[in-house]
Amino acid sequence: MSITKLLNIKYPIFQGAMAQISKHQLAAAVSNAGGLGIIASGGMSVEQLRDEVRQCKAKTDKPFAVNLMLMMHNIPELIDVLIEEGVKVVTTGAGTPKPYMPIFKQHGIKVIPVVPNVSIAKKMEELGADALVCEGSEAGGHIGDISTMALVPQVTQAVKIPVLAAGGIGDGRGIAAAYALGAQGIQAGTMFLVAEECPVPDNFKQFVIAANDTATAVTGRKGGAPVRSIKNKMIETYIRLENENASRDELEALTMGSARKAAAGDMENGSIMAGQICGILTQVKPAKQIIEEAFAQAKQIAATLSNRFDF
Structure with missing residues (x-):
């Protein structure tokens, strides 16, 4: 099943979970634009996460996700909030979701871990992950050792569940490249740092x-x-x-x-x-414009790519 059908979203793009930044304002804007907005719960209390989720629900009726940094001490309590508030998608990092998979499955929550290598990707698939975000070392924030160009084709070759590419993707050229490498879509953080709705000065x-x-x-x-x-x-x-x-x-x-x-x-x-990839970003735009321009460019590139093979 494609990632868009799996999650009921228009565009196969996740907005990255950026600490202290990926809050309801940005997540709702991305979801309203047809992507998957993600609230970064790292460092949040139970009360803070509940407030963010409720404010996001007030701003969008589209699917959105919450990212769980599994090294945090209050993960069980945060999961309780997600269940109580009806959040149906989580992305995970900084640890294994294994202890929590039964409760996720019990409540129909789709689990999408962020992975830095093939070995972990395989383990996440075995645990029952619904999809994967495969993040290369070009990304901002916490990173692995392998570049996106090398990592994505190896992960997509190794697993059967949908894979999204992340790291070094900032426009339609990167989206088209991700598809060429076997991904079904992308996750992007840096390109949304310059979204109008991003809650930073x-x-x-x-x-x-x-x-x-x-x-x-x-x-x-x-x-x-x-x-x-x-x-x-x-x-x-x-x-x-x-x-x-x-x-x-x-x-x-x-x-x-x-x-x-x-x-x-x-x-x-x-x-x-x-x-x-931040060097290609030149202006502040609404999240909707960022997404629509990127996918229009990706489609244009895909339509003309065959003409470039002159050998």
Whole structure:
């Protein structure tokens, strides 16, 4: 079954779950535009998640999802909220959904893990995942080691459930490429950072627009938790300390609350998590326009692609 039929959405695009950013305003706008909006629950209390879900339901009657960072201590309580509020799709990361699969299945909740390699993709399929988001290292935020171009065809070859490609996709060219690699759609975060409905200050959006192809850096590789962000004062300090073998406590002190600072508009001390594709983003647009233009471009590319093979 196609991902659009599985989830009852028009366009096969998920809006990425970005910490402190992917809230009801953005999720509802993406869902209303025909994609799958996603609320990022990481760091939320039960009350905060319930409020976000209810506000999202008030703004859209279309399907939307909640992302669960499974390393969080309050996952069972957050799942209770999803069940009580009737959320029917979850995406997962930072852990395995295995302990929770029975309750998800019992309540008809579709489970779509984000995976960084083939081995984990296979395990998620065996657990009963309904689909997968296959995320390459070009993505913003927490990343794996394998690039999207190399990862997607290997995952789509290895599993039978629908796969969405993520990482380094910012327009219709990336969507067309994802289909060529075997995916049924995409997940995108960075391109929605410049959506009108994205609940961050304008200086955050302009910071993303000003970034070029070399603007991002990966921190945390030595500690085994790599994160891609746009370079700023805090990131440069982190890299210096990391290279000096600073303690984990010192590094954690530097980054404490950094996602929240960025979402509030602090471009020097916040963590502006964005992917390597941010260099193609040039203006702020409504989420609906972002989606419709991207898929129109993808269709145009697909229609003319055969003419480019002149061998």
